[in-house]
Amino acid sequence: MKIRKPITLGLAALAGIAFACGGGGEQQSSESSASSTPAPAKEISLEEKYQDDPIYIKGLEKIKASDCQSCHMVERKIVGPSYAEVAAKYETTDENIDMLAQKVINGGVGNWGEVPMPAHPGLSEEDAKDMVKYVLLLKK
Structure with missing residues (x-):
């Protein structure tokens, strides 16, 4: 008998918390909640943003084929600055x-x-320019 009272109180407390956090009661219709709260903007990845841009495509291909990624990342500094x-x-x-x-x-x-x-003396000036143009596209 003595154990029942604390368990009952504990269950009542959990039920109260669940109800306060949206675990009970009426639910709003999706129409009213959608109109009152704007949906967060979907973050677009670089690949989606520039998927048809020839500068992005050429530059990314040339960077992936080089040793640039051993010292640089798009948004994080490794050895050198990020792009x-x-x-x-x-x-x-x-x-x-x-x-x-x-x-x-x-x-x-x-x-x-x-x-x-x-230095990258084996890299042509045209390839280096394509890589730089790609990097400069990443401006926020």
């Missing part, structure tokens, strides 16, 4: 594309810290 950080720092101009393509080919140090970016 998003580079895109945020530089405007998409012909001058910046040329300058950044030369940095990819010749390497460098000092713009993003003391870790040097290795």
Whole structure:
């Protein structure tokens, strides 16, 4: 008998919490709840956003075929800056594309810290520009 009272009180408390959290009572119709609360905007992935963009497609293919991903990621810094950080720092101009393509080919140090970016002398200027254009598309 003495155990029943605490168990009964515990069950009553759980039922009260469940009811307060929406576990009981009338449910609203989906029409009224849909009109009062806007649906959150669906976040579009880069692949969806740029799936038909030839700059995105060419640049991504060339980056995947290179060693870029061993030091860079789209939104997270590894050894070098993320592509998003580079895109945020530089405007998409012909001058910046040329300058950044030369940095990819010749390497460098000092713009993003003391870790040097290795040179990629076997990379053509056209390929480097395609890669840079892809990176600059990632501007938020």
